[in-house]
Amino acid sequence: MNLVWQRFTLSDLPLSQWRSSSYLYRLVGPLQAWRQSSWLMQWAEGIGAGLISLVFALAPFVANELVGVLLLASAGYWVLLTLSDNTRTAATPINLLVLLYWGIATVATAMSPVKNAAFTGWTKLTLYLLFFALMSRVVRSPRLRSWLITVYLHVALIVSVYGLRQWFFGAAQLATWVDPTSTMSKTTRVYSYLGNPNLLAAYLLPAIALSLAALFAWRGWMPKALALTMFVVNTACMILTFSRGGWIGFVLIVFVFLVLQLFWWSVYLPSFWRKWSLPLLLGSLALVLTLTVAFVDPVRDRVGSMFAGRGDSSNNFRINVWTAVIKMIEDRPILGIGPGNTAFNKVYPLFQVSPRYSALSAYSIVLELAVETGFIGLSCFLWLLIVTFNQGVRQLGRLRKFANGEAFWLMGAIAGMLGLLGHGLFDTVWYRPEVNTLWWFMVAVIASYYNPPRLLMGSHPDEQD
Template structure:
């Protein structure tokens, strides 16, 4: 064996170790923010070393040039917006800490989640996980860890050890005793996470033909769905319902009427806090709904007077000037409870335009996978991502759970993984 061949083998093994670190990083993202940050840093540092050692090897770009430009443009707009912040130092620190992790994870996915295989079976052997394509291994690790998160949340509900004072209006919902948070920060963030989980599993289940897979995936949906119920997160209930309806219309129309029937029966037999939470969506009696309308009104004024944005992480500094509802300068509001308005408020209309164009490109690739995927799991992942995107948009009307760094990491993880799978599918097509 020549020296060059031996070096190539050694570096290939090092590359595999970084990939294992990446899998471990993805597993801990929903568990604890500081630990996930440390794992992203360690994996990124290791990845840079191996990439430097393998710098002479040719790599074909995974992302289309236009998507690359949009990613860099969004990054530059975020950096440029720092000058608009009322506290530029704190905004800069947060930008480096948060966006730095997003960028590092994107780089790691593009370098270490790409599979060199040019074939993929439609039916995957449960006992040969090591032979699965890397993108599917990543999805499986994420969904496997979601089982722990969901079960832990269900246990919290029955043990009643979770404080609810911060998230429940006791006057409006006296019967609501516990809202679970599992390993995440609050019930709404957990709800957004579970909508993502259920969407991905639903997509994979819809294309699976193997009975064992159907049982495993179906069980995952039931467990995650039960945990989502116990979050009592109304916005995420609606997000999941809309996502499921759109999914059935696009990919499984036979299930549309049964789904509507189950939904009607579920609401009919719902009792206590569940039914009360559902009907409260249409009113403003509780402080949570009233506050959200106040936040949205304030944000519209902020956007009107600051069309170029108030800077990354700058919403909290400008909000007291527009706090017409509470009128309390001691109340810190880190974000607007609306995904798209929050982006507009901080990055300006131009930042929103770039973000939406970038996300549209990713959704387009997901749609291509859903329709033209050469393997059933590719089709299922594409379908699941489309359903998750609908859930993100609908849930984002009343909350901005992706402000949370763990959720932000997951957003970029699956967005870039769609692009990796699109390239993988292109190789399968050529082969």
């Protein structure tokens, strides 16, 4: 059974043999001579980190079109790096599955009933995945990884501070985000620079996870105090979005991060705590959540609305959208309609329940993946998730042997991914560039810790640089 699991998760995949025999990999490196003689390319990875930093620094504040231009520049730079590669940067199982998913999305685009619209979505998807490819290469350097995380955390702090300002001084509600018949109809939902509280909540979830990690990864009292400030401010702002999906994501982040912490410290714990720490953790979290729901009125009202069914207008809208989306999936179950919201907007009106329930997306990333790329694409994406989390846990165990503090960033990335997935089960702001770039950043961070199977025995984790 263990062998089957290793094969399924590609844990023992001989990538070095694949590279030596792959026609695709022979495209890597034809411009090596130019790179060796180029003065500018001496700082190739640093330039890549600069482009990624620009995306993180500007995404919450500028139009999506400008972010698209930066993603295009990043994609072009990745192509240049690949063609001039003189190090033969190792591929990972995660990268291969991302490539497979892109291939499935490409076939889905070619088979789409609305090819032109699907091609628009395919172009956006390609830019995101090339951005991931650049990030997974750059963040293999612990120094650049730490730099990019620090840039994002500081930008997220600015976004959160402005969100808290909206809470204290008021902000115009740009849309009806709360059921007007509920007791929370007059409650301010902060949205900061992003214009949408659900989008803001998703944007802040990785910041919450990484600021938790920074508490352990950053050295010195001042950096740790800054990390604690970031965690408190980001969490407060996220809570004040009153995004139910965001709250689900937050609970998942805290739970997963604490579980990974228990795994990390378990080798130092007495036998009693090794046995009972996880049950005590689960009981404590359940108690805190129960008390919060019981005694904090806004939280009780918002959590209660999750179980109100069609009695809540937001729930009712989503249920009607999901009903139509399921019909869309039944109509094209194999490869879907093609990627992107443009294709979705072309096909959805043919299946919508009534003109009152128009939608821009499926309001669930699981349904969105199924409707865009069919069950083939959804299965591939789920496989990617399993392989990614498996690699994360494997590498965490490896780093624990050497007591390497870089492991805390790995914990933050795993928790951040699960938080975004929890949020995305009931929303699709995951597809917005402010969030999607962060999602692939979390995946890239996990991929950056990969060591080929032949190096797993007796190699020091810092040797990957």
